[in-house]
Amino acid sequence: MSETEKQFNFEIVCPDRKIISDKAWQVVVPGDDGDFGVLANHSAVVSSLRAGVVTIYQEENEQCVKVFVSGGFVDVTSTNCTILADEAVNVNELKQDELEQQVQNLTEDLGMVEGDADKARVEKKLVIAKAKLSAVSGHLFV
Numbered sequence: 001m002s003e004t005e006k007q008f009n010f011e012i013v014c015p016d017r018k019i020i021s022d023k024a025w026q027v028v029v030p031g032d033d034g035d036f037g038v039l040a041n042h043s044a045v046v047s048s049l050r051a052g053v054v055t056i057y058q059e060e061n062e063q064c065v066k067v068f069v070s071g072g073f074v075d076v077t078s079t080n081c082t083i084l085a086d087e088a089v090n091v092n093e094l095k096q097d098e099l100e101q102q103v104q105n106l107t108e109d110l111g112m113v114e115g116d117a118d119k120a121r122v123e124k125k126l127v128i129a130k131a132k133l134s135a136v137s138g139h140l141f142v
Helices: 096-112 116-137
Strands: 008-013 018-024 026-031 034-039 045-049 052-057 064-069 072-076 080-085 088-090
Touching (some): 018 052, 018 064, 026 045, 026 080, 052 116
Parallel strands (some): 008 080
Antiparallel strands (some): 026 034, 026 052, 045 072, 052 064, 064 088
């Protein structure tokens, strides 16, 4: 199998822009039921995504690119993998100190909000901020 036969089309698309559109050798995706890898000729899958890191290898044994997604969906076929993300940002662009402050602020906000809708909104923001912090630091924040 040639190197090009081992690759597939890969995209990450957000509501406002296309983040990545390139060939990939392997992609690891944060599915709702756990992370899963995608290679060329993968079985067809549609899955929802949880907040986490998408790891993209363009070629075998090459450095990876890591992109944080806050959620969304992934559509996999034998020749394509498309992620429709609510939000996506390169992990290298995330700032740990800013995220730590955001987690602290949201935790304080959670103690002050009233009403189920407002509480749910703050909790969702807190989950995403903690997931970003985990992506940057390599430590799990729950």
